Amino acid sequence: MNCTIALGRQAVPLERKAAEMFADRFRVRSGREANVCDEGEGEGEGEEAGGAQGECLIVVGTPASSGAIREAVANSELDLPSSLGTEGFVLRSRQIAARPASFM
Amino acid sequence: MLYGLGKLLRQIRFLDGRCDLPELQLTSRPDKAMRGIYFAAHFGNWYCLTPLSEIAAYLEELALWGVNDLMTWFDLSNYSDLQNGQSMLDRIEWIMQYAGQVGMRTTRVSVSNEGFSGQVGLGRPMLARNAFNDTDYHPLRAVDRAFGGMDTDICPSQPDGRKLVLHNKERYFSQLQHVGSVVFWPYDPGGCNCERCLPWPGTFMSLNRELAERIGRLHPHARFHVSAWWFEAHREGEDDAFFTQLEKDSKLSASWFDCIFVGHAEAARWKDAGRTVPKRHPLVLFSEISMFDAIPWGGKGANPALHKFMDELDRLGDYIDGAMCYSEGIYEDLNKVAIAQKLWDERVNPGDIAAEYSNYYFGADCAEQASWYVCKLEELVSDPSIGSMTAHELEQQAGEVERSMKEWARSDWRWQLLRLRAAMQARIDTLKSLGEHPALLSDRREVVYKEFEVLYDDLQFRLYRHHPKDSLQPWIYAPASQAISAFVGKTDLVNLTSRK
Known part of the structure; x- marks a missing residue:
């Protein structure tokens, strides 16, 4: 299972750093590829996020930084500011077309 | 964000040829606001000597476990001036800027009345009342600390002493760039027990307010905290004096400081006594996770004590709003992780933490076995007499676990420290039992000692990066022959109160 980590177009430096840290550790432990890309680089927004090169797609960001996250939050019943505070997170993973995927 | 990605990484099962990612529906926020680590970079320990690239990797790991604040201290007493300490100053600055890159806040310890070496003293511990007055008296030197003070500490109740303290702090803080918070520290080192300074909490808080004003001019966005570490430990009435200061502060519409750092002793004592700390001053536990199990600290390898620290946090509950762990190195990594997890989610238990740590x-392939080993090792560290396995048996189990590990895991220092702990204890136990029959088996003793020496030197030189020539203190490094003597109970390697 290779891995693609997609960042929003407005990703802040900490999001990019976190994605790179994830990719580094994924590579070591799996012996597979892990790449960080920006939204729009070979993949669209939304849950299908089609076109990504990896078998595992991880979308990382906040509603402010990522269209995919905005869309996912809009389609959920999450009240982010009250449920997460400044440090909290939402983690979802599911199979999409026989491909495991996650978003944060 | 970082903790969330770390959580995701730790949920993936990296198996031979595949990675299993479970379906997750997790929404999470931390229970406690401050989840910090204090890198005690001194005496030539791991934080002083390890390449910065490794420190960076370690900071990243801690961030992935939810650590959100890094605290450091530049110990003025080690240097005659800032230029003399430039190398350490630069190192700490680099570490702090990298902590910022991985999302951590940065906190500076500032011992309120510390001085540079050579100003009022030479940087010697004050292990007696008015130590060194007979040989090199200085009128501005802080007086009468029987434990925990340095001869470089300055009396702030004397006008010239106060000027010197303020001048030192302005010089030091003018050199810094990454100042998120400053926490003023009262003791160990610090303090002055002259008649004008007593009670010390009163003098300390008045000095701190003045220091905060000066430092605030240099770093307008800095937050300020105060520490109550060791209040009442050596002098009665200090708790009352400190709470009198808090009452005075409560009358102000806005306070100049935020959090109060306390050791477990202070927090438990205050809680038991029903003392109420104003809500605008959250309590942060200064949690000691390093200085137990062995001297030299970490000298037997990892010291997992998850239950001990879970219990401490459970006991304090909502009385505290976070913790800053005192760390002397990497050998207590599991303790750091355990506390960070408990602060994020108070419902977590030691077994969950050991399992998540082991899987990651x-x-x-071996997470279950490794987690079991960690739990058994914890029993050995906390009290070998009640553990269900001997160190020899545990060493064998470590070998079994290792056989099913991938190379990336086997070569990880975390596993090596855990494995070494049982292997060293096995040799210590053997040498101890052989020592009870000195006339017998001297050849056997020599063989076991050599095995111990190899393990010990691997720990000290390869994993801890210690350099025997860097004038390390015995609580950081001692040669194997001295260490084993202490481990089997023949000698007291560091008797900090022997010069009273």
């Missing part, structure tokens, strides 16, 4: 660092 040692791989899914």
Whole structure:
């Protein structure tokens, strides 16, 4: 299972750093590829996020930084500011077309 | 964000040829606001000597476990001036800027009345009342600390002493760039027990307010905290004096400081006594996770004590709003992780933490075995007499676990420290039992000692990066022959109160 980590177009430096840290550790432990890309680089927004090169797609960001996250939050019943505070997170993973995927 | 990605990484099961990612529906926020680590970079320990690239990797790991604040201290007493300490100053600055890159806040310890070496003293511990007055008296030197003070500490109740303290702090803080918070520290080192300074909490808080004003001019966005570490430990009435200061502060519409750092002793004593700390001053536990199990600290390898620290946090509950762990190195990594997890989610238990740690660092192939080993090792560290396995048996189990590990896990220092702990204890136990029959088996003793020496030197030189020539203190490094003597109970390697 290779891995693609997609960042929003407005990703802040900490999001990019976190994605790179994830990719580094994924590579070591799996012996597979892990790449960080920006939204729009070979993949669209939304849950299908089609076109990504990896078998595992991880979308990382906040509603402010990522269209995919905005869309996912809009389609959920999450009240982010009250449920997460400044440090909290939402983690979802599911199979999409026989491909495991996650978003944060 | 970082903790969330770390959580995701730790949920993946990295197996031979595949990675299993479970379906997750997790929404999470931390229970406690401050989840910090204090890198005690001194005496030539791991934080002083390890390449910065490794420190960076370590900071990243801690961030992935939810650590959100890094605290450091530049110990003025080690240097005659800032230029003389430039190398350490630069190192700490680099570490702090990298902590910022991985999302951590940065906190500076500032011992309120500390001085440079050579100003009022030479940087010697004050292990007696008015130590060194007979040989090199200085009128501005802080007086009468029987434990925990340095001869470089300055009396702030004397006008010239106060000027010197303020001048030192302005010089030091003018050199810094990454100042998120400053926490003023009262003791160990610090303090002055002259008649004008007593009670010390009163003098300390008045000095701190003045220091905060000066430092605030240099770093307008800095937050300020105060520490109550060791209040009442050596002098009665200090708790009352400190709470009198808090009452005065409560009358102000806005306070100049935020959090109060306390040791477990202070927090438990205050809680038991029903003392109420104003809500605008959250309590942060200064949690000691390093200085137990062995001297030299970490000298037997990892010292997992998850239950001990879970219990401490459970006991304090909502009385505290976070913790800053005192760390002397990497050998207490599991304790750091355990506290960070408990602060994020108070419902977590030691077994959950050991399992998550093992899956992530040692791989899914052996996570269950490794987690079991960690729990058994914890029994050995906390009290070998009640543990269900001997060190020899545990050493064998470590070998079994290792056989099913991938190379990336086997070569990880975390596993090596855990494995070494049982292997060293096994040799210590053997040498102890052979020592009870000195006339017998001297050849056997020599063989076991050599095995111990190899393990010990591997720990000290390869994993801890210690350099025997860097004038390390015995609580950081001692040669194997001295260490084993202490471990089997023949000598007291560091008797900090022997010069009273």
